[in-house]
Amino acid sequence: MKEKMKLVSELEGYKANADAATLRTRIAEQKAKAAEAKAAYIKDSTAGSTTISRQAETLRERIRRAEEKQMQLERDYKANVSLKESFEKELNELRKRAVDNHNEQFPTDQTICPTCGQILPKERLEDLKAEFNTRKARRGDEITKKGLELKALCESTAQRVNEFAAELKDIEMHLQSDNEMLRGLTASIVTPSAWETTVDAMAYDTELHELEAKLTKAEQTTDERYFAAQKRMDELNAQLASGDTRAAVEAQIKALDKRIEELKAHETYLGRQLAETDQRITLAERFVQLQAADIEDKINAGFKRVRWVMFDRQVNGGIAPCCRATVQSNKEDVYTAYESNTNTARQYNAGLDIIAALSKAMNLHLPVWVDNAESCTKLENIKNQTIRLQVAADCKGI
Structure with a gap:
């Protein structure tokens, strides 16, 4: 401990490094003098x-x-x-x-x-x-x-x-x-010579280089002594700490074991909370799915030939809002997309079904024009006045 206290005092002295501090002060003064001389030279020459x-x-x-x-x-x-x-x-x-x-x-x-x-x-x-x-x-x-x-x-x-x-x-x-x-x-206008090329500037630079060289040497010597003292200080600290190492390790192990038990208990608590949260999420998703199905049933109750898909079922079980019309195919319980795989007659009758439902909902029955209806043998009967346009059989040549 006596040797350690002595090394602490030496290290503080090396950090202060009075010789290097004196040299830094002289370097700063030399730079200030050189700057003043340069300013005076420029003023006199111009x-x-x-x-x-x-x-x-x-x-x-x-x-x-x-x-x-x-x-x-x-x-x-x-x-x-x-x-x-x-x-x-x-x-x-x-x-x-x-x-x-x-x-x-x-x-x-x-x-x-x-x-x-x-x-x-x-x-x-x-x-x-x-x-x-x-x-x-x-x-x-x-x-x-x-x-x-x-x-x-x-x-x-x-x-x-x-x-x-x-x-x-x-x-x-x-x-x-x-x-x-x-x-x-x-x-x-007379352009004076650069300050750096004058005799005075060279003299200032020479003295400044000498001071910087002395400072570098002083710092190098101080660093070597500082590192040697620090190395010896580390050796002393290791010797002093070796006596308390075993007790410190045992105390650290006990503290770690106690912390492990606390974390296990907290893990169990979080597991129960996670299970409860998953159950609530499942119930919420199920409620949303049933609500979406109820909405589709209420909407489709107003149509005869068309069934509307209002929500897409995603891979993860969730739903996404949409609005697609499907038309009844040859099989009564099978519906296909309105835009594809549906013949013209079914598309026209599906359109009449949509118009009839909207007219009923708004209580507004307007005339309906059906054009290009040659391929339809029968159109849906609705309350609206239906006007069908098609080419007569005896007018093919016109």
């Missing part, structure tokens, strides 16, 4: 270029604003060019309409009365020509008025296009001048 850099930044901002204005002017220029082209196109169409209106002549077919076929009297003919000329003159005035408006719009749009083009040319010249000036300012 002091002469501060004014030029500020001018270049101002010039870049002016170029950016000019480029934004140039983009906006280009959008306005393209929009007005497109608008001018549309005005010119519409103006050309008006010119064509004006020519067509000018060339239009009084139709000769209007000189004959459409009712009696006789040539109209001269007075009536003069009235018709006057009305025609009036309409023609009115259309000409409307075309002329709209043409003048379009011409004015076209001229104003063309003027804006020319103004935008002039502004774009002016901005392009200013941008070219500013970019050349910016390239000149950028070239005149």
Whole structure:
């Protein structure tokens, strides 16, 4: 125990490792000094270029604003060019309409009365020509008025296009001048040598590497001594624990035996609960199955030829909701699916059975049309009016 207490004190000293802590402090101070020297070097070396850099930044901002204005002017220029082209196109169409209106002549077919076929009297003919000329003159005035408006719009749009083009040319010249000036300012900025290549930086790095090497050596020596002391500590702990090992094992065995008995009793209790739960689940499933069968019986009581399957029986004994119609086959107690393995006559009579049941339930009897019924020799009699459509035997050639 005395040797163990002594080793505990040594291990605490190795963990503290005062020499390594001192070296870490000196390394941190050396890095701080190097950072301060680097900042001072950068400040001194770039002091002469501060004014030029500020001018270049101002010039870049002016170029950016000019480029934004140039983009906006280009959008306005393209929009007005497109608008001018549309005005010119519409103006050309008006010119064509004006020519067509000018060339239009009084139709000769209007000189004959459409009712009696006789040539109209001269007075009536003069009235018709006057009305025609009036309409023609009115259309000409409307075309002329709209043409003048379009011409004015076209001229104003063309003027804006020319103004935008002039502004774009002016901005392009200013941008070219500013970019050349910016390239000149950028070239005149002095770029200092990297801090890492200076003599001072190398001196700081050399001293820092020496301190790091000393720290690595101190930590390695401390680790070796620490591991040796820890190994001896483990040996002492094993020797001290060997005397109490047998008693500890016997106590642990007794505790484990007691825990095993407790778990067996709990297992029996859980087994009874599981059996009761399984019985309840079985009863619940049986109730659901009987309820589903009762629902199917109540629904099928309203039909004669059709039986509805409302629930599917699954492999595990459960049921799943569904809704399928089955039709009685040749055998009275056998029903097949409505969609397959059932002839047309049975399908039609099954459909009539469904309609009759729904009509009775809703108390609404509407006429029923049965088409393509040639293959049915007999249809189910229901309360609804049944209208049967089929081809007559003497009309096969039609």
